[in-house]
Amino acid sequence: MAEYNAKTKRSAQWFETASKHLPGGVTGNVKFYPPYPVYLKKAKGSHVWDLDGNEYIDYMLCFGPLILGHAHPRVVEAVRKQVEQDGTHIFGAPHELEAKMAERLKGIFPFADSVRFTNSGLEATMHSLRVAKGFRKKTKVAKFEGAYHGCYDEVLCSLAPAESAAGPRASPKTVPGSYGTSETTVENVLVLPYNDIENSVRIMRAHKDELAAVIMEPVQRGFVVPDIEFLRVVRETTRELGIPLIFDEVMSGFRMEVFGGACTQYRVEPDMICLGKIIGGGFPSGAFLGKRDIMDMVNPVTRAKDQRVFHGGTFNGHPTVLSAGWATLDVLQEPKTYPYLNRISDKLRDGFNDLFSRMGFEARAIGPGSTFNLVFSKGKIGDYRDAARADAKLRQKLDYGMLARGLHFHPDKPFYTCTEHSDNDVARTLSVADEVLKKMKQ
Ligand SMILES: Cc1ncc(COP(=O)(O)O)c(C=O)c1O
Missing domain, CATH: 3.90.1150.10 (Aspartate Aminotransferase, domain 1)
Structure with a gap:
């Protein structure tokens, strides 16, 4: 020091x-x-x-x-060109790049039918959870102890609990992660033990009728790798119980050994995936992708206002950000x-x-x-x-x-x-x- x-x-x-x-x-x-x-x-x-x-x-x-x-020169050049070509750095109105990038991401994560962009990884996980809650008409979500999904009360629960407060390893307690978290929030979060097949399955089954979604970082905190069998069992169990499985790949996306995510490398398909970080090429970014029936919860064409899940954001799908992300994916794909x-x-x-x-x-x-x-x-x-x-x-x-x-x-x-x-x-x-x-x- x-x-x-x-x-x-x-x-x-x-x-x-x-x-x-x-x-x-x-x-x-x-x-x-x-x-x-x-x-x-x-x-x-x-x-x-x-x-x-x-x-x-x-x-x-x-x-x-x-x-x-x-x-990176390719990223800087892409951003410069985009701004020059558009004559602005953002319209706010829909831009062609949004659907183009969505199509590209769907090609990389083929289980997904549609995409919405956000401005951060936090927003991607938050909106995906909200969409799943609307889809299931339930408010409780399950996350794994020690996982980070962004800094809002719900997912901060049991991010880094003191072991003395966290209960038994096999049945972790939900511990608030920030001063100011409401009791209702704590009650609405169920905590599962990562890499523990037997106990994760037991807890998911016991709460199957309450759960809107299970969210997980397939690789926790970027370095704690899953037993593949554990990932597969979480996938099979959530499918059997009808609970959407969300992979938060904000960190692991494009940082595995292959182009794609942990879902690509381990060949385990979630119902939704959250991305961020790399897809914005160093600018604030995020996206959530998923199966059509779940994603359509936000669709203003097919769903009446009172049947819809709210999704908004002034800067969503920012062309400067998407052009940087596009150039980054180009280099990664070489x-x-x-x-x-x-x-x-x-x-x-x-x-x-x-x-x-x-x-x-x-x-x-x-x-x-x-x-x-x-x-x-x-x-x-x-x-x-x-x-x-x-x-x-x-x-x-x-x-x-x-x-x-x-x-x-x-x-x-x-x-x-x-x-x-x-x-x-x-x-x-x-x-x-x-x-x-x-x-x-x-
Ligand atoms: C796995 C994971 N999810 C979500 C987030 C939140 O992303 P952001 O910081 O862009 O809000 C992070 C950030 O590190 C992350 O690692």
């Missing part, structure tokens, strides 16, 4: 200034970490520079969306892209794992595709509770040592890779990690 403080004096000063105007000096709690975050000024490809002029290799990448790195991303990501993951085992740390780099997390634990990481038991102090030492030596990421959060990360970046990253881990051993 002393090294971090010594290198980031201007960030410390700016934190004082920013704190006069923004609670905690940030505009979103996830952006804060103690004692103050690095404030960035400039970027190029996979590198960023902070207010002190320090250069970093960036593994935060805006918490995932920048899979092509910062200001045959060389995923092999390169997978190779670079594996090299990093393997490199960290080699360092941990050579130096005798009970730690692992885990996660699929172009996302991984560093977890100081020797046991299996099968769910939120396993991950929460990892050694946070060791992780913190590694984090601040690496930040002070030119690697940028959010402490205690996953690393994201991009097509701009080079073999040199990987070598530099592993040499920094090697240096910090050696210091930790002294």
Whole structure:
């Protein structure tokens, strides 16, 4: 921490200034970490520079969306062209790109019949849940303990509960995730144990008549992978019970080993899927896709006003955002892209794992595709509770040592890779990690 403080004096000063105007000096709690975050000024490809002029290799990448790195020329060009061609950056009236992008997404996720756009991942999950509630005429939803679906009361429940408050592992209690959550909200959320077939099925069956939807991150928090059998059983059970299954792929979408989502890689089809992050190419974005009968709940042509689920948003389907997303998907779809991303990501993951085992740390780099997390634990990481038991102090030492030596990421959060990360970046990253881990051993 002393090294971090010594290198980031201007960030410390700016934190004082920013704190006069923004609670905690940030505009979103996830952006804060103690004692103050690095404030960035400039970027190029996979590198960023902070207010002190320090250069970093960036593994935060805006918490995932920048899979092509910062200001990829194809994305910048697409945005410029779109604005020039339209003579505006948004009409507000419907735009051709909306249906074109919807058609493209349906091609990637063939189980879906129609699409609505939103401005964030949060909105995508919120609207998909609302649509499912209208479809089922029920208000209770089930989510898995430890899953993040955005920052509204309902899905914040049991995001990161203290184990002492969370009840038995096999039957998790619903724990409010934010001060100010109403009792009704808590009553309307059922919490399931991730990767636990027997107990998830038992709880879903017991509540089958109350549930509007089951929402899940197929890969929790970007790095806790599912047992495939668990995913399949959740799918079969929800289908049998007639409960819409929503995959929240805001994080896992396009960050698996294949072009598509976790549903593509694991060949498990939900009834609805939520996307965000990458489909906006680094601009605020989201979408929910699904089967026609469910999606038509918002249809103003086929449903009378009092039979309809409300869906709105001034900026939905923003042409600038869609053009950036379109260009991003173009690059991702090129045959060389995923092999390169997978190779670079594996090299990093393997490199960290080699360092941990050579130096005798009970730690692992885990996660699929172009996302991984560093977890100081020797046991299996099968769910939120396993991950929460990892050694946070060791992780913190590694984090601040690496930040002070030119690697940028959010402490205690996953690393994201991009097509701009080079073999040199990987070598530099592993040499920094090697240096910090050696210091930790002294
Ligand atoms: C799985 C998942 N769902 C939803 C969200 C919310 O997306 P946004 O931050 O765009 O609202 C996130 C954000 O990290 C996420 O990881």
